[in-house]
Amino acid sequence: MCRLFSLTSSVPISPMRAIEALDVMKEGHDGSGIGLFLTDLAGPFQDCKHLPILSGIFTHAGLRRMEEFMSSQGFTPGYRLTLEAKESPPPGTPKRDIYLSQVFEPPSAWTDLAPAVRERELTKTRLALRHMGQAEEDMVVFSFWPDVLMIKEVGDPMEIGQYLGLDREEVYAGRILAQGRQNTNYGINLYACHPFFIQGVSTMTNGENTAFVPIKEYLGSQGVPGYEGYQSDSEVFTHILHFTLKGLGLSLEAYKHVITPLQDDDLEAHPDRDFLHTMKQACRRLIIDGPNCVIGCLPDKTMFMVQDRKKLRPGIVGGRPGLFAFSSEACGLDAAIPDRDKSKDFQPMHLDTAIVSPDCQEVRICRQTQPLPHQH
Amino acid sequence: MSANTAVTPSTLSQRDLPWQIDWDIRTCTLCGRCTAVCPVNAIEFGTFRKRTIFTPPLGLLDKRTDKPSGQQDRPSSTSSVYYGIRQRTDPAYACIGCAMCNMVCPNNAIKPHKSESTDLLRFHRDRGGQPRTRGGRRNSGDSVLDQIKFMRISMLTDPALDAGRHEFELRTLIGRILPPAEALKTQRENGWMPPVREIYPLMIGSMSFGALSPNMWEGLQMGVAYLNEELGMPVRMCTGEGGCPPRLLRSRFLKYVILQIASGYFGWDEIVHAIPHMKEDPCAVEIKYGQGAKPGDGGLLQWHKVNQLIAAIRGVPPGVSLPSPPTHQTKYSIEEAVAKMIQSMSMAWGFRVPVYPKISASSTSLAVLNNLTRNPYAAGLAIDGEDGGTGAAYNVSMNHMGHPIASNLRDCYLNLVKLGKQNELPIIAGGGTGKNGNLAANAAALIMLGASAVQIGKYIMQAAAGCLGSEGDRCNICNIGRCPKGITSQDPRLYRRLDPEQVAERVVDVYVGFDTELKKIVAPLGRSTSLPIGMSDALGIADRFAAERLQIKYVV
Ligand code: SF4
Ligand code: SF4
Numbered sequence: 001m002c003r004l005f006s007l008t009s010s011v012p013i014s015p016m017r018a019i020e021a022l023d024v025m026k027e028g029h030d031g032s033g034i035g036l037f038l039t040d041l042a043g044p045f046q047d048c049k050h051l052p053i054l055s056g057i058f059t060h061a062g063l064r065r066m067e068e069f070m071s072s073q074g075f076t077p078g079y080r081l082t083l084e085a086k087e088s089p090p091p092g093t094p095k096r097d098i099y100l101s102q103v104f105e106p107p108s109a110w111t112d113l114a115p116a117v118r119e120r121e122l123t124k125t126r127l128a129l130r131h132m133g134q135a136e137e138d139m140v141v142f143s144f145w146p147d148v149l150m151i152k153e154v155g156d157p158m159e160i161g162q163y164l165g166l167d168r169e170e171v172y173a174g175r176i177l178a179q180g181r182q183n184t185n186y187g188i189n190l191y192a193c194h195p196f197f198i199q200g201v202s203t204m205t206n207g208e209n210t211a212f213v214p215i216k217e218y219l220g221s222q223g224v225p226g227y228e229g230y231q232s233d234s235e236v237f238t239h240i241l242h243f244t245l246k247g248l249g250l251s252l253e254a255y256k257h258v259i260t261p262l263q264d265d266d267l268e269a270h271p272d273r274d275f276l277h278t279m280k281q282a283c284r285r286l287i288i289d290g291p292n293c294v295i296g297c298l299p300d301k302t303m304f305m306v307q308d309r310k311k312l313r314p315g316i317v318g319g320r321p322g323l324f325a326f327s328s329e330a331c332g333l334d335a336a337i338p339d340r341d342k343s344k345d346f347q348p349m350h351l352d353t354a355i356v357s358p359d360c361q362e363v364r365i366c367r368q369t370q371p372l373p374h375q376h
Numbered sequence: 377m378s379a380n381t382a383v384t385p386s387t388l389s390q391r392d393l394p395w396q397i398d399w400d401i402r403t404c405t406l407c408g409r410c411t412a413v414c415p416v417n418a419i420e421f422g423t424f425r426k427r428t429i430f431t432p433p434l435g436l437l438d439k440r441t442d443k444p445s446g447q448q449d450r451p452s453s454t455s456s457v458y459y460g461i462r463q464r465t466d467p468a469y470a471c472i473g474c475a476m477c478n479m480v481c482p483n484n485a486i487k488p489h490k491s492e493s494t495d496l497l498r499f500h501r502d503r504g505g506q507p508r509t510r511g512g513r514r515n516s517g518d519s520v521l522d523q524i525k526f527m528r529i530s531m532l533t534d535p536a537l538d539a540g541r542h543e544f545e546l547r548t549l550i551g552r553i554l555p556p557a558e559a560l561k562t563q564r565e566n567g568w569m570p571p572v573r574e575i576y577p578l579m580i581g582s583m584s585f586g587a588l589s590p591n592m593w594e595g596l597q598m599g600v601a602y603l604n605e606e607l608g609m610p611v612r613m614c615t616g617e618g619g620c621p622p623r624l625l626r627s628r629f630l631k632y633v634i635l636q637i638a639s640g641y642f643g644w645d646e647i648v649h650a651i652p653h654m655k656e657d658p659c660a661v662e663i664k665y666g667q668g669a670k671p672g673d674g675g676l677l678q679w680h681k682v683n684q685l686i687a688a689i690r691g692v693p694p695g696v697s698l699p700s701p702p703t704h705q706t707k708y709s710i711e712e713a714v715a716k717m718i719q720s721m722s723m724a725w726g727f728r729v730p731v732y733p734k735i736s737a738s739s740t741s742l743a744v745l746n747n748l749t750r751n752p753y754a755a756g757l758a759i760d761g762e763d764g765g766t767g768a769a770y771n772v773s774m775n776h777m778g779h780p781i782a783s784n785l786r787d788c789y790l791n792l793v794k795l796g797k798q799n800e801l802p803i804i805a806g807g808g809t810g811k812n813g814n815l816a817a818n819a820a821a822l823i824m825l826g827a828s829a830v831q832i833g834k835y836i837m838q839a840a841a842g843c844l845g846s847e848g849d850r851c852n853i854c855n856i857g858r859c860p861k862g863i864t865s866q867d868p869r870l871y872r873r874l875d876p877e878q879v880a881e882r883v884v885d886v887y888v889g890f891d892t893e894l895k896k897i898v899a900p901l902g903r904s905t906s907l908p909i910g911m912s913d914a915l916g917i918a919d920r921f922a923a924e925r926l927q928i929k930y931v932v
Contacts, residue, residue, distance in 0.1 A: 208530060210902035214798070214910040221796035248557055260905065263545060275563060281549060281572055282559035285799055287906040290530070309905045310542065 001313075002194065002206040003180040004328040006295050007336065008303040010360045011322070012042030015151075015171055018178035019161040021325070021332040026158075026180065032092075033181035034157035035193035036166075037202045038149040040174030040301055044079050045147070048103045051078060052122055055142045055150040056129070057190070058098045062138030066129060073125060074107025081171070083151070083164045090163055093155035099164060101149050101171075119199055123226045130229070140190050143197045149173070152193040175297050179204045192231040196238040199226065200299030203241055205234035206328050207313050210290035212236060218285040219243065237294050240286050245298070252304055253366050253373055254279070256353045259288045260309040262368055271371045295326045301358040311350040317363050318345035324356045324363060386503065388465045392496035394849060395473035395488045397463040404485035406459055410477035415858040418471035419486075422462030429453045461486060467500045473850045476860040490848065501771070508771040509676070511854025511864065513834065514669065514763050515775055517847045519811060520782045520922055521818040527931065528914040529900045539892070539899035546894060547610065548577040548829045548907050550660055551730035551755045553800050570755065571730050573659055576603075576611045577907055578819055578890060580883075581760075581806050581831035582636045582662060582734070584616030585643070586677050586686045586698075587767035587854070589871035592841055592863045595879025597624065599840065600632050602880060603887050611887060612659045614831070617675055617700060619643015619689045625650035630658050636734075637721065638664035639674050640700030642690040651724060660730040660755065661721045665703065665744075668764025668781070668807035670773040671736030674700035678768055680857030683866040714751045722753045730755030737761040737784035737807060745788050749797055756802040758831065759784055763808020765834035765845075767864060768855030781807040782825060786926050789826025789910060799909060802828030810835040811847060815886075816893030824911045825926060837863055840882040841874060 005021040007013060015036055022034070045053065058066060070077065083099035110118055126144035133139035142150035149171060153160045157180040161167075179194040194204035209215070212233035219227040219239050224247065227239050237259070244255050261280040267273055291312035295305045305315050305326045317326050318333050320340045327333040333345065344363070348354045351368040390396055397419060411419050431451045463471060471488055478487040501508040551572030554562060562569050580600065585593050596613055603609040610632075617638035624630060625647060635658045637644055666672060677686075677698040687694035704717065714733070721731040732755040735744055741759055748754040761781025766774065785805045792798040805827035809818045811834065819830040837843035841863045844851040854864040862874035898904065901914050908914065916931035917923050923930035 208902065210528070210530070211906065211908070211911065213913040214908070217793045217910060218796070218798060221793055221798070223796065243556075248560060250560075263543070275560075278559050278563045278569070279556070281553055282556040284549065284553070284906060286556075289905050289908075290902040310537070 004295050005332050006177045006326045008175050008356050009323045012172035014167045015176050016167040018176045019157050021336040022180040023158040024335040025329045025332040033154045033193045034160050035179045036151040037177040037195040038173035042172040043170045049147050051103050052144050052146050054144045055101050057096050057140045059138040060097050076105040078103035085163050090159035189231045196235045198242050201242045203238040203296030205292050205294050207292035208290045209233040256306050258283045303356045305354045307348050316347045317354045321361045386500045394495035395471040399461045400485045403483040409480040410486050413476045413480045415860040417469050419461050427455050474844045474860050510852045511767045512845045512852030515849045521821045524821040525916050526914050527916045530902045537899040539895040544904045547574045571728050576609050577829045579831040580613035581833040582614035582616035583833050584618035586618040591871045591874040591876045595876035598880035599883025617642050619646045626653045631656040633658050634660045634662050636662045639704045645691045657729050663733045666736035668736050668760035668762050669766035670769035671778045674702045676768045678855050681866045714747050718753045732756035734758035737779040758804040761807025786825050804829045806831035820897045826910045839886045840879050
């Protein structure tokens with residue numbers, strides 16, 4: 001089972017803090033990879049918050065191809081951060097040429113684009129690079145989005161964190177999602193490392209999604225750029241969230257109703273039953289199954305945790321105003337925020353969504369049986 | 377030996393028949409029950425002559441005369457007469473292997489057995505130039521569905537579910553489901569939402585009132601009502617063409633019924649007249665364009681079965697054969713049918729009832745489906761594969777026409793996937809589900825190949841009423857009204873054999889048993905909160921070509 005750990009903090013913190021928590025939880029963990037999602041960035045990236053950052057791994061040839069492509073599209077390169085590891089990689093981790101995070105100024109023609117169009121163009125650019133990289137195997141692109149860094153690598157999380165020097169201040173962030181991957185059903189693949197990302201929406205999961213194929217087939221057939229790839233059976237959770245927020249214009253509270261709708265009796269008793277009934281039927285193809293705990297972060301930096309219908313996976317939320325963590329296990333939470341009021345720790349059950357808003361002041365619990373906030 | 381016995385081209389020996397009767401003279405008490413029960417008069421009382429030869433033992437002395445015996449007692453022969461059971465070999469009366477004779481025999485003195493070689497009867501079954509028509513099955517035991525295995529089983533990384541203890545939501549939706557954004561918009565704006573029913577994924581397929589006996593029909597309906605009202609399983613049953621008894625139309629049980637209209641429109645007068653008095657809407661309306669056992673052919677209710685009651689409900693004179701034309705006579709194309717028929721049927725109930733067509737699985741299924749995806753009123757598509765059963769069809773249609781369900785369904789589902797409309801238009805698959813007794817496994821395979829629901833006909837007749845028919849051309853006389861079990865007969869002397877209460881009980885048993893088995897399949901696959909429609913990654917088959925064709929895993 002993968003280890004999950006996320007932090008939401010009002011002051012930027014080092015991603016190593018999340019990796020250390022993963023390390024505490026590591027028991028029995030085969031360390032087949034680490035994935036990091038960083039947003040609300042500090043340091044040099046803070047100065048260009050509105051500009052997209054390209055995150056990925058490149059060979060020298062790949063880097064050149066990427067630069068040529070980006071300039072052919074009219075992008076101007078800006079601040080660049082490369083994680084150049086000097087010593088040799090830890091066992092199991094391949095030697096890479098360049099871990100890159102680079103800011104790009106979009107073409108001037110984009111200035112007048114509507115935000116939605118602009119977002120789609122950014123996604124299309126990332127997909128074009130991803131496809132180029134897949135063809136030549138010289139670049140792996142994880143994200144291309146303002147105020148978002150993504151780092152993924154195969155191997156033991158702690159060793160990779162040290163190897164890549166992830167405690168440098170340039171990568172400090174206010175929101176961090178981190179996953180220590182344990183590969184189960186599939187071969188090891190860089191893209192398969194959680195968290196997954198699309199247009200500001202990022203989630204990670206521990207567990208297995210047995211409804212993967214039908215959901216993948218559904219999302220993949222909706223004609224939405226970015227609903228593709230699916231190297232991991234949990235990648236669809238990110239896209240369902242994206243679909244809920246952007247495709248349906250619903251709020252995070254509705255996400256739980258999409259992936260694990262209420263059963264008939266509860267639905268009947270719900271104040272929004274007509275709406276939820278329609279949603280249950282129309283979104284039936286997106287119902288998840290199998291044991292899953294999903295932790296994610298929204299474009300507005302809200303962080304949350306939800307459980308599947310059966311609640312077969314561990315998951316715990318706790319912290320203090322200004323710093324909260326979502327962890328797959330309590331020991332991870334203890335390691336990262338030892339000085340919290342443990343009596344306020346919360347383990348979401350099958351009806352709960354635990355939410356920490358961007359102000360980072362408290363854990364709000366949204367139960368599925370409660371009325372939904374007004375949907376717009 | 378007499379030289380003048382009539383040996384014509386169609387004279388057959390017992391050996392030439394597919395079913396032969398073993399009769400045991402030592403245990404038979406000549407009670408006559410077997411001959412009385414035989415539905416096709418294949419056996420009759422016979423008088424047999426037996427010659428006994430007397431040969432005096434040679435060399436022994438006759439005690440009285442003290443002479444060698446034989447000197448006086450010469451060899452002689454006598455004839456005696458005895459009675460027994462004779463199997464007729466006239467093709468018109470050939471034994472159908474139903475084994476009713478055995479069922480009623482107090483001593484087990486008689487039983488049919490199947491000839492191990494190809495029978496010659498098949499060459500003679502078109503006497504009078506009439507090819508054989510029969511009720512029943514395709515006579516092929518093969519089933520791709522039976523070869524499919526479920527293999528995506530969670531062992532250690534993820535806990536498997538407990539079929540007995542976890543909660544399961546194994547319902548399906550019949551009716552057009554709008555795409556999420558559109559559905560929410562329609563709901564917000566109070567627009568017209570296509571009717572959708574949440575039902576149990578195993579439906580009882582269309583078998584008409586007329587094809588089935590009143591007792592059978594009543595038994596099924598009672599079973600369905602019990603499942604719904606006592607056990608909370610929303611099982612639905614389709615009427616088949618031929619209407620519906622007026623009492624049912626006006627009852628609250630109508631909501632468990634799918635009304636079928638077919639090309640002959642039989643029984644629709646009755647339904648239309650009942651609309652103003654209906655307390656409940658029917659679950660759905662099925663428009664039948666074809667069925668798997670006789671694709672491209674209409675229905676046929678032979679005159680044997682058109683008694684007063686059936687005639688009255690169907691609005692026809694009694695005692696005449698009722699062929700339905702192959703297509704609706706007012707329609708000339710599927711586009712036309714979709715536009716008009718679905719719309720007018722929807723209109724009849726104020727657009728509150730899902731209306732969907734049923735077609736035979738065939739190479740045109742995709743065309744039909746594509747048309748339906750663009751019709752806002754189409755509520756689904758039922759596809760019936762070549763293994764479907766029938767009350768009457770030509771032998772040749774049943775055995776040699778049509779398309780197997782697995783690949784046809786798969787093509788249709790993947791086509792919907794391509795359009796991004798999977799499950800928006802539910803596909804109901806049928807035809808040979810459970811024909812070898814593996815109902816739950818077959819149904820689960822169809823669902824994972826993409827069916828939203830599965831329908832059964834033959835299986836429920838076999839399991840709930842003891843239909844004798846098998847894939848080995850056994851019985852299959854449903855069409856001539858002499859069903860020995862009273863399932864498909866309109867003759868009260870026969871259908872009184874069938875107790876509706878017991879049929880109802882068996883229907884319930886079948887469903888409850890099926891439900892447990894289905895859970896036993898889906899629980900280890902980690903599915904419990906939604907029906908695993910299209911979960912094709914769980915399926916594997918040891919046939920490379922089948923795997924490729926169905927786009928599932930090839931495993932050996
Ligand atoms: S098996 Fe059936 S058809 Fe054959 S003799 Fe017996 S009762 Fe008649
Ligand atoms: S038992 Fe009745 S229903 Fe079954 S095959 Fe024979 S005639 Fe047909």
